[in-house]
Amino acid sequence: MIDVKNIRHLYSRAGFGLRFDQLNETANLTIKQAVNKLLLQAEISEPADIIAGNISYKDFLQANEGTKKMFLQEQRQQEKALNIDWINKMSTTKAVLREKMTLFWHNHFACRTQNAWYAQQLNNIQREHAIGNFRTLLIEVAKSPAMLQFLNNQQNQKNHPNENFARELMELFTIGRGNYTEQDVKESARAFTGWGFNKDGKFVNRLNLHDTGSKTFLGKSGNFTGEDVIDMLLAKKETAHFICNKLYRNFVNETPDPAHVDAMANTFFNSNYEIKPLLLFLFNADWFYAEKNMANLIKSPVDFIVGLNRQFYITYQNPDVVLQFERALGQVLFYPPNVAGWPGGRNWIDSSSLMYRIKIPSTVLNGGVIDFSGKVDPEDEAFIASSHKQQQAVVTKVQAGADWDKVLSSIKHLTKNALAQTLLAPALNNNLTAIVNTTADTKTLLVELVSTPEYQLC
Known part of the structure; x- marks a missing residue:
């Protein structure tokens, strides 16, 4: 039996939400067919290619102060361009599952670099192997x-x-943690000696810097290399369990069910860490669609921004506004807080970020002005101070536009209740029902619905 509620749930977790114009194409699909469709579309991989090359650090050190300043400004612009390019990619691609998994690996392998070219390389590695083999992904990231x-x-x-x-x-x-010792860390470090990269941004194994002595790691001894250490870690089922526990928290429920995580780990481990069979298992599992696993996750800032963009076909005349949204909401792509990544869950919400989350949809959809007071990027402060444009920097005209003709033409056949149930993960409560029943204008209704606290859940 076809269940629109379950299809909507699948698309909110495996993608960035179900668009109105997708209701027809998914209307007659079973869950299994919908999952297969998402995986088939995810075969498309669209690498980022806006950063053409690298300026070596050695060249930077040898440059004069004026050239260094220009170099740093160029790097900053490249970082912004890379961020906006990825937001645009997520907002328009058909390969939503690949981009959603790329976002997952972006946080799992949290990394910060001021070299936009290196950031682009890593982003493309995570995208290329997002639904491929975890061992290959891990080695390429390393x-x-x-x-x-x-x-x-x-x-x-x-x-x-x-x-x-x-x-x-x-x-x-x-x-x-808990599955290795401090001595394992020391011995593992010896195995990775010599791993580095050259000025062209390519991996080099500097054999003259590699420790060729015997190492004892996880109870085994030998002249281990970095790849050996990785293979020994993957040979432990605890690794499959660790990854699946994190996937469960991100895609299902913040409180993992041990039996479900074990089943996922068995699938992952027995497939030699192939990601696609794991996703097939996860998204086809009955428990994935259990009531307790619906409308229970808070959208990450990127999920929130991208979901809004996709549903309303939003374009920004001033793309830097998207970066200000990310800063205000606490998730700037390519800038995780530390190597552990963004903690997620309830950490996404505080009094400030919730205010912005409620305000952003109506501001964007109506081309309004939004006040970012107190949310200026620290790296921009010097520039703002020198140019005396602080007020302009924090009170910004959004300059965005939704394609209302496209949106409204795709929902002509839908009731107001159906609109609400497509946009919102939770069941309609009294407050939401009141909004649906008392708002006559369809455009106003849509803006009202995406400005509710319930829109923050998926």
């Missing part, structure tokens, strides 16, 4: 200049091992 730089493996060499990457590899990327 060899990326962004991660090698961020976790100091560029400085990791024999006789002077640096433990940063080895520690985070186990604690955050694979097996999780």
